Structures are given as C-alpha cells and as structure tokens.
Amino acid sequence: AQSVTQPDIHxxxxxGASLELRCNYSYGATxxxxxxxxxxxxxxxxLLKYFSGDTLVQGIKGFEAxxxxxxxxFNLRKPSVHWxxxxxxxxxxxxxxxxxxTIFGAGTRLFVKA
Amino acid sequence: DVKVTQSSRYLVKRTGEKVFLECVxxxxxxxMFWYRxxxxxxxxxxxxxxxxxxxxKGDIPEGYSVxxxxxxxxxxxxxxxxxxxxxxxxxxxxxxxxxxxxxYFGPGTRLLVL
Numbered sequence: 687a688q689s690v691t692q693p694d695i696h697x698x699x700x701x702g703a704s705l706e707l708r709c710n711y712s713y714g715a716t717x718x719x720x721x722x723x724x725x726x727x728x729x730x731x732x733l734l735k736y737f738s739g740d741t742l743v744q745g746i747k748g749f750e751a752x753x754x755x756x757x758x759x760f761n762l763r764k765p766s767v768h769w770x771x772x773x774x775x776x777x778x779x780x781x782x783x784x785x786x787x788t789i790f791g792a793g794t795r796l797f798v799k800a
Numbered sequence: 801d802v803k804v805t806q807s808s809r810y811l812v813k814r815t816g817e818k819v820f821l822e823c824v825x826x827x828x829x830x831x832m833f834w835y836r837x838x839x840x841x842x843x844x845x846x847x848x849x850x851x852x853x854x855x856x857k858g859d860i861p862e863g864y865s866v867x868x869x870x871x872x873x874x875x876x877x878x879x880x881x882x883x884x885x886x887x888x889x890x891x892x893x894x895x896x897x898x899x900x901x902x903x904y905f906g907p908g909t910r911l912l913v914l
C-alpha cells in the first residue's frame with residue numbers, strides 16, 4: 687500500500703544551523719513527491735515538488751530536497767535555518783488509488799532555538 | 801495567487817448538531833478536497849470531488865457528507881456532530897487530472913464538539 691513515513695515527530699535546531707527532515711515513501715510506480723509547510727494557524731503551503739529529471743530540487747524559502755530512488759527517500763534540507771522556519775512540515779506522494787490523491791506523512795514539527 | 805477560503809476559523813458545536821463547513825476557491829479548479837488533521841496522524845482525506853455534483857469517498861468518510869453544487873464551492877457536512885469529530889478541517893483545491901498537481905489549501909477550520 688502507498689504510504690509516507692516521516693520518522694521524526696519533532697526536531698529542534700539552533701538558528702543558523704543546517705536542517706534535514708527525513709521522508710520515506712512506499713509507492714510502486716514513479717512517485718510524484720511534495721513537501722508542504724504549515725505555519726501555526728495556517729493551511730499548508732507547497733515548498734517544492736519532484737516529478738522527474740534532476741534529483742535535487744529547489745523550492746521556496748531556501749529549501750531543497752533530494753530524491754533517492756534506491757532509498758525511497760525524499761529528504762528536505764536547508765543550509766541555515768531562520769527562526770521563521772519554525773513550523774510543521776509534511777512530506778507527500780501523489781498517487782492513484784481509485785482516484786488521483788495525495789498521501790501525506792504524519793508531519794515533523796520544527797522548533798528553532800535562538 | 802490561488803485563494804482558498806473557509807467560512808470559519810473556529811467553530812464550537814454541541815453533540816448531535818448538524819454542522820456545515822464551507823470552502824470556496826477562486827481559481828476555477830476542478831478538484832476539491834476535504835481533510836481532517838489530527839496530531840500524529842497527518843492529513844486524512846474525507847471526501848473529494850473532481851467536478852460539480854460529483855463526489856468520491858476518501859479514507860475516512862464515515863459521519864460526513866459533502867455537497868458540490870457549484871464549481872467553486874465544496875461543503876462538508878457533519879450530519880450529527882460527535883466529540884470524536886473535534887479536529888482541524890482543511891479544504892484544498894487543484895487543477896488537472898493526474899497525481900502531479902500540487903494542492904492549494906485554505907487556512908483551516910478548528911472545530912470543537914462539546
């Protein structure tokens with residue numbers, strides 16, 4: 687069955703430090719992968735997406751993600767975290783399961799300390 | 801920019817009440833979705849619609865129904881609210897007929913059922 691796993695429920699990093707959020711997916715066909723961010727009290731906003739081609743994709747707000755087919759992973763990275771990056775991050779896979787749907791991971795909450 | 805609006809940010813209802821959550825999008829998107837978001841569970845799909853007057857059950861449709869009389873509006877109905885329906889409800893829309901499309905989210909409605 688299609689699924690998305692985000693192993694870390696929450697992560698704390700210092701402002702200015704680098705960040706990596708992990709995501710693993712299970713999907714039989716070519717995956718269409720997304721990262722969304724949810725700021726407190728807000729809906730989800732698309733950070734970046736991967737369909738094909740270059741496995742390193744750039745997104746908004748200085749984020750990037752790397753697709754590794756051999757590891758079924760699509761980890762999100764940022765070289766230097768800002769306090770405004772504190773939010774919840776969702777990895778997702780676009781799938782066809784009786785209709786075109788998006789399957790979301792449980793989310794990783796990022797805390798940024800000064 | 802795509803705008804998805806939800807009729808209420810916060811809602812308090814009593815057990816047994818009929819509850820309507822309204823969602824409107826202004827970008828002529830064909831696809832609309834209702835999710836509920838609970839801590840540790842991520843987003844779970846309740847219902848979705850690919851066209852006016854069309855609806856499909858998602859992963860957790862029990863206790864909910866939907867209505868889509870106009871392309872821009874997708875309503876979620878709780879026929880008889882129960883305390884286990886206390887949650888954050890997110891509406892989303894997208895265009896296209898494949899799994900590549902990203903979704904645009906509203907700000908969410910936080911529903912408390914007493």
